[in-house]
Amino acid sequence: EYFCRILPKIELHAHLNGSISKNSVCELLKQKGNTSLKMPHFSKETFNLETCFEMFKFMHQLSNSEKNLRFIVKMVIQEFFEDGCTYLELRTTPRQLNNLTKAEYVELILEEIKLNPHDIFVSLLLSLDRRHTAEEAFEIVDLAIKASNRSFNTGVVVGIDVCGDPYAGDFEIIKPAILKAKALGLQSTIHLGEIDGREFEINSMLETFPNRIGHGTFIPKNCLSEVYSKKIPVEVCLTSNVLCKTVKSIKDHHIKEYFFLEKHPCTDDKGIFFSDLSNEYVQLVLNFKLTKQEVFDLSKNAMKHTFLDSNIEDQLQVKNRIFDKFEKFRD
Numbered sequence: 001e002y003f004c005r006i007l008p009k010i011e012l013h014a015h016l017n018g019s020i021s022k023n024s025v026c027e028l029l030k031q032k033g034n035t036s037l038k039m040p041h042f043s044k045e046t047f048n049l050e051t052c053f054e055m056f057k058f059m060h061q062l063s064n065s066e067k068n069l070r071f072i073v074k075m076v077i078q079e080f081f082e083d084g085c086t087y088l089e090l091r092t093t094p095r096q097l098n099n100l101t102k103a104e105y106v107e108l109i110l111e112e113i114k115l116n117p118h119d120i121f122v123s124l125l126l127s128l129d130r131r132h133t134a135e136e137a138f139e140i141v142d143l144a145i146k147a148s149n150r151s152f153n154t155g156v157v158v159g160i161d162v163c164g165d166p167y168a169g170d171f172e173i174i175k176p177a178i179l180k181a182k183a184l185g186l187q188s189t190i191h192l193g194e195i196d197g198r199e200f201e202i203n204s205m206l207e208t209f210p211n212r213i214g215h216g217t218f219i220p221k222n223c224l225s226e227v228y229s230k231k232i233p234v235e236v237c238l239t240s241n242v243l244c245k246t247v248k249s250i251k252d253h254h255i256k257e258y259f260f261l262e263k264h265p266c267t268d269d270k271g272i273f274f275s276d277l278s279n280e281y282v283q284l285v286l287n288f289k290l291t292k293q294e295v296f297d298l299s300k301n302a303m304k305h306t307f308l309d310s311n312i313e314d315q316l317q318v319k320n321r322i323f324d325k326f327e328k329f330r331d
């Protein structure tokens with residue numbers, strides 16, 4: 001466990017509002033004072049994908065002011081840093097709050113990333129929700145494109161994500177916006193095959209050439225061959241999948257079947273699943289008997305799949321500095 005904690009790590013699948021820690025929740029509730037707002041509690045047995053989305057509703061009530069949002073970004077970054085994370089690719093769905101437009105929501109988060117005092121590199125992905133209208137999806141893509149031209153030190157958007165309740169929405173509606181983002185050079189990751197029986201949707205998602213796949217739990221055989229041939233890496237969220245009951249146990253996780261795919265462990269929503277990135281590595285070691293060398297290689301390998309662009313000078317420098325950290329750790 002100690003090795004997993006001190007290991008330099010890379011987080012590529014973390015939703016901002018799902019990553020609010022219990023301590024931060026308590027602090028925010030305290031500040032809100034006399035309120036009937038309470039964190040919903042579900043036992044391991046009653047937890048599933050649907051209850052997970054009830055938790056997000058609660059988290060969104062906590063992050064509904066500029067002050068709270070700033071606090072949340074600050075704390076999430078600090079907690080990933082304290083957990084030994086070297087590079088964090090944070091994602092969030094831009095929301096319009098009482099006195100904040102979606103553009104201001106994004107700007108505020110980038111500002112907090114810029115102010116980050118810790119020795120951790122942070123960039124941002126903007127998420128499209130499956131329930132978005134085409135207009136909303138295009139609006140977010142436009143925000144992402146605009147913020148992708150910034151320098152790394154000022155906080156930069158390096159790609160887009162597609163998430164949201166897999167039982168809801170219609171991927172076809174937001175697909176044109178994703179195609180626009182791709183045509184303009186943004187990288188993308190998509191929550192794909194989170195639930196069973198979505199072959200048509202998975203095929204359609206693959207047509208947009210995602211650079212990474214979130215979860216990929218239920219990928220039918222004929223789609224899997226395409227994933228293999230395009231060598232699309234999978235963001236693996238062990239604890240999340242077990243708690244959401246899309247996977248029976250970590251030992252049964254599809255990670256063991258994807259022999260030829262690149263994969264890297266991620267937290268998904270550390271505030272909801274109470275599992276940090278170190279713990280995701282610990283679970284891998286315990287369940288799949290990995291050696292220290294294998295764990296190190298797995299962590300370092302995630303570098304290949306960040307959305308940092310080597311053709312952009314300051315992003316290349318960040319990549320090199322992360323690489324140095326791994327080399328130093330090995331020594």
Ligand code: 5GP
Nearest residue numbers: 015016017018056092093163164165166191
């Ligand atoms: P936010 O985007 O507001 O910062 O983070 C919370 C949102 O991320 C949720 O409302 C949900 O749309 C998305 N999200 C978080 N975890 C998951 C997950 O495991 N699956 C899917 N499909 N979406 C998720």
